[in-house]
Amino acid sequence: PTECSDDVTHAFLSSPPASSVVPIGRPVCNTRLYVLDSLLRPCPLGIPGELFVAGTGVGRGYLFDASRTAVSFIPDPFSSSPGARLYRTGDRVRWLPDGSLDFLGRIDFQVKLRGFRIELGEIEASLRQLPAVRDVVVLVRQDSPGDARLVAYVTPKADASLEVEALKLHLSQGLPEYMVPAAFVVLDALPLSSNGKVDRKALPLPDADASRASSFVPPRTRTEALLCGLFARLLRLERVGIHDDFFALGGHSLLATRLVAHVREALGLELPLRALFEASSPAL
Template identity: 55%
Template sequence: MTTSATAGWRSPSPPVKRLWRGEKVSFRNPFGQDVAIETLPRPVQAELPFWVTTAGNPDTYRQAGELGANVLTHLLGQSVDEVAGKIAIYRQARAAAGHDPATGRVTLMLHTFVGEDDDAVRELVRRPMKEYLRSSIKLMLDFAWSFAAFKRPGGGAEKPEDVDLRSLPESEIDAILDFAFERYFETSGLFGTPSTCAGMVQRCKRAGVDEIACLLDFGVPTERVLARLPYLKEVRAQANAKADAARIAHSRERFSVAAQIERHGVTHLQCTPSLARMLLLDRPTRAALAKIRQMLIGGEALPEALARELEDAIGGDLRNMYGPTETTVWSTTHPVASPTDSVPIGRPIGNTQVYILDAHGQPAPIGVPGEIHVGGAGVARGYLNRAELTAQRFIPDPFRTTPGATLYRSGDLARRLENGDIEYLGRIDHQVKLRGYRVELGEIEATLEGHPAVRQAVAMVREDEPGDKRLVAYVVADEAALLEAVHGEESAKWSAEHVSQWQELYEQTYVQPSNEDAAFNIAGWNSSYTGEPIPAEEMREGVDATVERIAARRPRRVLE
C-alpha cells in the first residue's frame, strides 16, 4: 500500500489494519444492518506494510519515520548524496518515535536498462528518456542549473524560477533536456553494462537505500526490454551475492531436520529407510530424534541393523510400514521392538485386508511364501488410460461379497508367521525398490542388450555392506560386434558426434573462467534456491565438511 505525501496525510485507517490482521470488523450494509467482515485467506505478513512516496522533501522523510512507514523516492531533482542525508533524517525520526530504525525500508525507483555496451544503451534510451524528462522540465531546469558547465537560458535570469519556460524556444528546451539526460544517465539511473550498473548499486547501498525498484516502462520498445532482462538479472546477482549466500546458509541451518524438530516440537516423523540412515549420520539430527515419539519407516525393506540403530536413537516407538502406492498408501504396520532377525511388515491396518496367495489364487499355508494381495477401502480403481495393466493388477476379490470389491496384486513375495505377522521376502518379478524408487531390472537389462556390442546382461541389487544397496549390471560382450563397433566407420562417426555433444555440454556447464582456481572447479554448482552459482567460500566449507564426514567412515574404495 502506498500513500502520497500531501498535507494531512496519515497511515492507513484502523479498520484496514484490523482486517489485515485477520480481525472481524463491523460495517453497515445498504439495509442498515451491521455485518462482520473478515479477510480470507489471512495475509502472510502480520502487519500491513505501506510506503510513503516523496519527491525529496526532508519533512516527508521525517514524518514517514515518525509514522513507522516505509519510503519510496526517486532521483528526479535530487542526487544520491542528498538522498543519503534524508535517509539519515528518516532513521532518526523512526528511532525517536519508538520504531526500530533498521526495519524501515527505503526504496529508490530508478529508470533501468542494462545491455552489453554502455554507448549502445545510451543511444537506445536517449529519445524515450528525454521525452520522459520533458514532463518534468521545470524540475530538470532546477537540476541543470546547479552545474556550472550548463549554459543557462533566459537572458539575465539568475535563478531557475526566474525563467519563463513558455518564452524559451524549442532549441533551448532541447538543450536543457540534452544536458539533463547526460547527467541523469551518468548519475541517476541504472543504465549501461552490468559492471557499470554495479557501481550505481554500490552508491545506493552506501547511501542507505534498502532496495531498488527498476522502472522499465519509460518508452523503450517492450521486446528490447525483455531481451535485455538477463543482463539485469546479472546485476541483481552481483549486488545480492553476499546477502543471498548468507540467507541460504541461514536457511540451511534454520530448515535442517534437526532445527525443524526443535522449532516445531515435532513428535511424529515418517521417512524411508534410506533417508533414516542419512539422518543418523548427522550428529545434530541424530540427537534431535530423541524427541520423536512415533517414527514411521516405509517405502523399502527395513534392515534389522538399521531398525536397532533407530530404536536406540528415537525417544519413542518405531513402526515398520508397508503399502504400495496403489493401495493409498499404507496397508500394514508393525511395532518394532528389539529386532534380532528380519523385521516383519506386521498386520493390516483398519478397513484393509491382506492375503498371501499361491500361484492358483489360494491362501498359502503358514510359513509358505506367496504373493501379497491387498483389498479394502484404500485400493485404487486402476491405472489411468492403461486398461490392460489395470486388468492384470486389479482383480475381483473372491473373499468378499461386496459388489465391485477388488484386490491389488502387489508382486511382493511374503509369508505369514505363526503369530499372524507378515514377513516381506522380496519380489516375484525383477522389480526392486531402491532408495524409495521402483526399478525394473528387466528394463535395464533390455536397454543394455540393445547395444550391438552386448550379448547378454544381468542387472541386480548388491548389498556388499549391510544397508548399502547398489544397482549393479554385468554384461557379456559380443567380441565381433565390439571390434566392429570400435573400428567401424559408422561407429567412429557416431562416437565423434556423441563426444562432441558431451564436450559441448561439459564446456557449457563445468568450464570455469581462466582467472579461477583450477584446482577447485565449482563451475556448474548452482543454488537450488536462486539458480545462481554457489559462492566459492560456501562450496569450500561444504566440501571440507563432506570430506571430513567420509573420512570418518574410513572408506576402502572410491566409486564414481
C-alpha cells in the first residue's frame, strides 16, 4: 500500500505455486503485520480478517484530510511506543501454516444479500483454484427492482474452456448455497478502465434466456404451462422450459416460498417447500 512505503511483504518462490493464487508473503524488515477481526482482536491461523500494518514504514496520514486519516491510521494497541499507529489496509487476508499471508479480497467488497453477509473475494478465490480459470469478478447485480443476485464473470486461460455447471459444482462443494452465484458469464477478457482496473460498470448483463435457448423444452400439459409461467414471472424471465431448474435460474429460498404460495393459489395444492428442493423443475 502507498500509505506504507509501497512494500510491506515479500515472498521467495523456488518453484511455481501449487495453485493460481500466490501468497503475498511475510513482513519485510522493520514491519509488523496483524490479521484482526472487527473488534481488533488477532485472528487465529486460517481465519480471515483485515490486514493491519505497523512499523517504521507506516505513513503519517493523508495530507489535509484529518477525517480520513483518523479512520485509516489508528493507535497501535500492540506497541509500547508513544504515538505508534496501525494502518488499516482494507485487505482481507488469513495466515497460512507456513507463516505467510493469503490474500482473499477487499473488506469493502463484503455485501449483504437476503440476510446473509457474503465476502465476494471468498467466492472469487474459490473459483481461481480451478486450473482453467484465468480471472474472475463476482458482484451483486440488481437489474430489476427487488431482484438482487450474485453474478460471476469468469475468463478462461489460453486454450482452456469453462463449463458453467462445472463452476457451480465446484463452488457448491465448498461454499454454502447462498454464496453460489445465480448467474455465470464467461468472457474472453474482463473490461478494464483507463487505470488498468476492472471496469465493473462495463460488465455485461447476464443473458439467461440466450444461454438456455438450445435446451429449451416447451410445456406439454396445462399444469406444466402454468408452472412454467409461475417460474418465469417470479424469476423475471421471458420463458422457462420444463427441464429448467428453479434454483439454477436464480431462485432462492425466499422466492421458493412465494412460488409455493402461488402454486397453492393457482392449483389448490399444498406443496411442501421441501418438495421444490427435491424436484425443482416444472416437468411432471
